[in-house]
Amino acid sequence: MTMRPPSGSTLSLQRIFGVPLLLATVTVIGLVSALLDDGFWDALSWATLALPMLVAAWAIWFRRE
Amino acid sequence: MSPGTIRKWSWVHKWSSLVCTAFLLLLCITGLPLIFHEEIEHLLGDKPEPPVMAADTPRASLDRIIAAGLARRPGQVVQFVVWDKDEPDVVIVNIARTLVEPFDKSQVMIFDARTAELLMEPGGHVGFMDIMLSLHVDLFAGLPGKLFLGLMGLLFVVAIISGVVLYAPFMRKLPFGTVRKDKATRTRWLDLHNLLGVVTVGWVLVVGATGVINTWADLLIQLWRFDQLADMVTPYAGQPPVGKPGSLDKAMVTAHAAAPGMRPSFVAFPGTLFSSGHHYMVAMRGEAPLTKRLIQPVLVDAQTAGLTDLRKMPWYITSLLVSQPLHFGDYGGLPLKIVWALLDIISIVVLGSGLYLWIARRGVSMDVRLAALAQDDQAVRAGR
Incomplete structure (x- = not known):
């Protein structure tokens, strides 16, 4: 084992890609849903496709360090 | 990921992005009014009633x-x-x-x-929207223009995938959504580039790939x-x-x-x-x-x-x-178009910040090189 500075442990791949993978899945659901039908399915696409932007806005403006 | 692997992926990310960024910025900017072409045509009276x-x-x-x-x-x-x-x-x-x-x-x-x-x-x-459409579809160059933009789109897809791969080593010690606001400007923009890029990756991949198919x-x-x-x-x-x-x-x-x-x-x-x-x-x-x-x-x-x-x-x-x-993005009413436009603007920010990160790092490495040169000079003088 090489010597590593004790400044915090490294995150697992699951931890790193957990939220991005979830957002990508939600995005694909939204992209497909508006193709299926109008009404509810349109509204579902608006909400799901807006979610990544809401998450980014939260991280930039409201997240505590 | 070994340092060698990271270096290879950053080479792929750097060059695929650098070649396509100018064209992708053009596509994102001209695409913005095209999202609302129906509404704009109605406003301009270019649609029959x-x-x-x-x-x-x-x-x-x-x-x-x-x-x-x-x-x-x-x-x-x-x-x-x-x-x-x-x-x-x-x-x-x-x-x-x-x-x-x-x-x-x-x-x-x-x-x-x-x-x-x-x-x-x-x-x-020839109206404003015609110019936007030609710039977006074929750069006024017909089929060769379309195929060229399709090639740029393919490079863009490569840039996105390599960007996702590089996200892992960059975020090894940072929880999701970290934006280090108190650090240097370049660090702050690196965090924003990573965050905005990774949350929109699904949409950008689909719009990029379907754009390539359209060419x-x-x-x-x-x-x-x-x-x-x-x-x-x-x-x-x-x-x-x-x-x-x-x-x-x-x-x-x-x-x-x-x-x-x-x-x-x-x-x-x-x-x-x-x-x-x-x-x-x-x-x-x-x-x-x-x-x-x-x-x-x-x-x-x-x-x-x-x-x-x-x-x-x-x-x-x-x-x-x-x-x-x-x-x-014209299949879910006006709200979907608005979401489409916002995601498009975020893509412009990701492209622009990527370009900035490359320019800023070039500056840093030049400073490092200059500092190293200065040290060499001192060593030479000390040796005399």
Whole structure:
């Protein structure tokens, strides 16, 4: 084992890609849903496709360090 | 990931991005007004407003509409008759000097579907939206321009994938959503680039990939001509193409009978890109948000109005048709268009910040190099 500075442990791949993978899945659901039908399915696409932007806005403006 | 692997992926990310960034910025910026082209055309008065009539007002004869169009352009030919899926009361007729004239060289006439009256004959001047569209689709360079932009789109997809790979080593010690606001400007923008890039990666990949597929539209249609269309019209091999096609109204009766429950999307006249020399190619569509974009071609003999053949479109044409709404974002009402525009703006920020990060790092490495040089100088002096 090489010597590593004790400044915090490294995150697992699951931890790193957990939220991005979830957002990508939600995005694909939204992209497909508006193709299926109008009404509810349109509204579902608006909400799901807006979610990544809401998450980014939260991280930039409201997240505590 | 070993340092060597990281170095390789950053090389891929750096060069794929650098080559395509300028074009992608152009595509994102020109794409922004194109998302709202319908709304903008309404505002500019470039869309006809057919008068309100009872819903069951009978439709006018298509042959009459075509005759009215040709009367305005003597000696020219009809290429296409098109129905607007969002405006059922109009019929659009494309007239050009020759049957194979490209779209931008044809004259569009918009008729009232019930009265056969000419509502609008757009064209003459090249508007703002035409410029945006040309810059976005082919850089005013036709098929080579389209294929070039498609290549840039492929590089963009490579840049996105390599960016996702590099996200892992960069975020090894940072929880999701970290933006180090108290650090140097470059660090802050690196965090923003990573955050905005990774949350929009699903949308950007789909819009990028479907955009690339759209650049191949001309080629895919040619493929369909040689593949399926040629096969369907083999009984007509050796016959001279029809000079003057027969009644379209009769051909439509045949098409409706062959594809019950469907509506016409457009008709390609005999001798045009989408048909043979002997047929009306009546493209029928469904009603749902997806199926109204898919087409079922019905080949109708242009002289006898008899049915020749109807076959499902091959997978590559269906993929092209599905990729269109997924690229345009025009299939979920105005709110979806607004979301599309916001995601487009975020992509502009990701592209711009990526460029900035590259420029800023070049500056740093130059400083490091200068500092190293200065140290060497001192060492030389000390050695004297």
